[in-house]
Amino acid sequence: MTQSKKRSDIVQDLVARLAATGETLLGRSLAIRHVDAGSCGGCEMELLSVTLMWDHLGRHGICMVDDPRWADILLITGVSSTGLAESARQCLAAMARPRFVVAVGDCAVDGGIFKSSSSVLGGAGAILPVDLVISGCPPSPARIISGLLAVLDANRVPSAPGSPAGRL
Numbered sequence: 001m002t003q004s005k006k007r008s009d010i011v012q013d014l015v016a017r018l019a020a021t022g023e024t025l026l027g028r029s030l031a032i033r034h035v036d037a038g039s040c041g042g043c044e045m046e047l048l049s050v051t052l053m054w055d056h057l058g059r060h061g062i063c064m065v066d067d068p069r070w071a072d073i074l075l076i077t078g079v080s081s082t083g084l085a086e087s088a089r090q091c092l093a094a095m096a097r098p099r100f101v102v103a104v105g106d107c108a109v110d111g112g113i114f115k116s117s118s119s120v121l122g123g124a125g126a127i128l129p130v131d132l133v134i135s136g137c138p139p140s141p142a143r144i145i146s147g148l149l150a151v152l153d154a155n156r157v158p159s160a161p162g163s164p165a166g167r168l
């Protein structure tokens, strides 16, 4: 078995586990809304690799959605910039509960390499209650899928509002 085949098997196993956990927690398929709050585009490249597997994800009932009213997970990439903070807040406000916020990439964790910029408020936690942060610049597709799985696993029993974010 080649190294890439092994990686592919690992990702497919993660996807199947993610779908099963989403089904257990939500009683239906899992919908994800992505918001780029101020990224360099690197995290989106990795997310693109995840979405290129959407065919496979879709078979398990996991999908990306445009309308936050349909979403269970708000996935944030990039720094929280002054220009996009309100859009991210409005996106979360439109989502029904249970809902989860996952910050993907070092910029979304704490501002990353851009944290000293005057137009950067910080990571996603500076503007939203975050359930899980996934570090990396950028994190790999397998790490992103593992993070989504972790946040669902951790919230089988919902946590109290304002509890600290987990970290992957």
Ligand code: SF4
Pocket: 038, 039, 040, 041, 042, 043, 044, 077, 078, 079, 104, 105, 106, 107, 108, 112, 113, 136, 137, 138
């Ligand atoms: S974490 Fe790295 S790859 Fe992702 S948006 Fe920030 S600088 Fe770009």
